[in-house]
Amino acid sequence: QGTQVKDVIIKPEAPSTLLLDRHADYIAAYGSKKDDYEYTLSEYLRMSGIYWGLTVMDLMGQLPRMNRQEIIDFIKACQHECGGISASIGHDPHLLYTLSAVQILCLYDSLDAIDVDKVVEYIKGLQQEDGSFAGDKWGEIDTRFSFCAVATLALLGKMDKINVDKSVEFVLSCMNFDGGFGCRPGSESLHVVIIYCCTGFLSLTSQLHQVNADLLGWWLCERQLPSGGLNGRPEKLPDVCYSWWVLASLKIIGKIHWIDKAKLRAFILACQDEETGGFADRPGDMVDPFHTLFGVAGLSLLGEEQIKPVNPVLCMPEDVLESIDLKPELLS
């Protein structure tokens, strides 16, 4: 008896070199499968899907291969009267997709394609009295949405339009015994997505000194398993996307050196699919654009020189953020 460490075994024949060209081809082809059943099923998150694809292409220096005009027109069509942006046409606006859309428009330096003032009004209207943010007009509260709100506003240079102090107070009220964060006050530090959102939020609002970096950093570096991959919370399997969120959070709080970089790099590389291109969540699984972005972005944070430097807070190329003069705080 006793706790078994849940982990994967990396086979010796797993890929160990970076197959950038394959990945670029995979992403370029992905958007052309519009009649595919699975593609249609994921329509509810299309805007984020496009952001994943475009960001990974930009990180690999392949953005020109994507259809810029078509995408900008699509985003325009997804902005609603209230100012919010939806995942796709016919869907309802939500903060998650409003952020993705604004991120895409920053990659394309085309923020003028949408009504920015209305986006700001939309976000402002979703802030609650306690400082939290609802994801949309239906009122679901989550610290992820606090991140979406300030990240969008930071990209638009309009952070002063909301009550930042109150929003910080709310996020801090979700801090937990392990130094991590939950999605609402009292919630478990359920997985690193929330921790990533909260540390990213505190970075964008220049409040990182409020984080217990030693305790949180310890919890985060304990996510690394013998295979080198990182899991999302204790006693779970490793995953490429969690690897990104843990790594980015560690970078934000200045503790990226607390994990074994070489081992993590080997794990991420092993999640590549040599035949199809792209990255899967774990070695041998099916690839998708989501894990492809986080695989490539993770390698960038690990210092891979064939990939553009990525910003850990916004998961966008650093050069894009430099061009809009946005420099989120990082602890050293």
Next chain:
Amino acid sequence: QHGRVKIKSTAQQEEEKRKEREKKLKVYVAARDACFSKRKEGIMDDEALQLTQQLLSSNPDFATLWNYRREILMHMETVKDEDQVQKIYETELSFLESCLKVNPKSYGSWHQRGWVSARLPRPDWARELSLCDRCLSLDDRNFHCWDYRRMVVKMSGVPVDQELGFTDRLIGSNFSNYSSWHYRSTLLPLLHPESPEPPSPSREPPRSSPPPSPPTQSHRVCEEQLLKEYELVQNAFFTDPNDQSAWFYYRWLLGRAEREEMISCVYVSREVERVAVACSRPVNAQSVGLLLVLDGQPQRVEWRSVHPQLKHSPVWICDLPPGTISDVVNEHNLTVHWTEKHTHRDCALYTGRSESWCRDSATDQELFRSELSVEKTSVLQSELQSCNQLQELEPLNKWCLLTIILLMRALDPLGYEKETLAHFRTLKEVDSMRSAYYSDLCSRFMIENTILKMEYAEVRVFSISDKNLTTLCHLDQLLLVTHINVSCNQLQQLPPHFAMLQCLEVLEADNNSIEDLEGLHHLPKLEEVLLKNNKISTLADLQPLASCPKLKRLDLRGNPVAGTANLEVELAQLLPSVMHLLL
């Protein structure tokens, strides 16, 4: 998109699959389009409920369809009587139960359930609680369900002690349950708050309760309960020494020292005409209202952080208007107020003195200790004994080793220094993936110990050479230090925080791997910098030194930069005050 194993299949299988998917696609698209067009026309009928139900049962993440359903349900509320509404919502709940059976981790389904429960004319919270019980018995880590449970508990006023009993049962049946331990950490401060306040009523406040106080106040538990928790968690890790959830919780129990918020030090220099203030936590001087009163007169000074990169910092400095205190024959009295916290500290600069300070000495010994009171060290001692026993059985258990280190620090950081170092060495061997973490943690403890020793000796010299330091911390505690020796360590930088050493005159940092001098920023008294055998590689790396006006002596032997052509000429230009240069 998770856990889909790639399966090799034949061309024929592929073709069959393709056909099947094509068929499914057609059905799906037709239903979706029907929903969208109905909604566009503002139709709110049973058929729309049927259609959305059909789509959501296979794709519960389609958030817009949940929105549509809510619109329909709200519409029905306006046209039906209460019994009918009750029935409609109960039907919705059973639909949701079937959704959650298939997909217990769908944000959309859980949110819908919370929404419906809150609108139900006659809610049945007992049923909701038992749904949570069932769901958690299938997967005790389902955080959606835990969150929903918290909502049900709040809405229906389930007593906190009953919920604590629930975690007792879960932990009793399976110690390895991070979620239960977490839940305890939020329940205990409610049920057994730290004295002196009397225990709060065991019922949660009603719905309209104020938001919880910030974490600095909310995580404390009374000592008696803390001791019981030690026992419980000890049972857990003796049962399964590799179960990390118990160890994480144990560390939370051990390390919750919170310092009183105060101005810990005020320093004034007649010569530099400057005041430096250290607060017990990082602040922004402008926003917390730091106020300087000199001889009864509030001063309009500009507070500066010691380094432009530090927007929040424990240490802040300000320059006094020229001539205000330069007259050696006069005595001056300063008070610095931390307005936001209603606290202040006085400091007198006596006649003939060139500098003065006032600092908090009472907390020195407690600074880095756990919050347990002294009488209970016997308890910590017995905790340590238990962990030592476990370690004898499991000599390479890293969780146990780290916990032993933490207990030793809580008990007697200086007395256990040697053993602590030995345990750190073992830890780095058995858990080499995290050796950088252990090195940094060990550095922190060594620095804390050295600060304690310095306090006892009442000196302004901080010497910590040859201790394998990989990082510097607690630099705000070194505000008064005039001489620091960090040579023969593994430091790679003197970070911006280093500029908190505002009184520093001599820096010895030979034999490290320092490549970055960012922290040597405007140190007004720094005269001597010894950096032999480091990794300073370019002239630009030395740029920060140009901001230190009194620098006279600089040792750069054994650095890559020493090979730069024309270095002496360039340095004479960059650092004109330096008289003794060793290259």
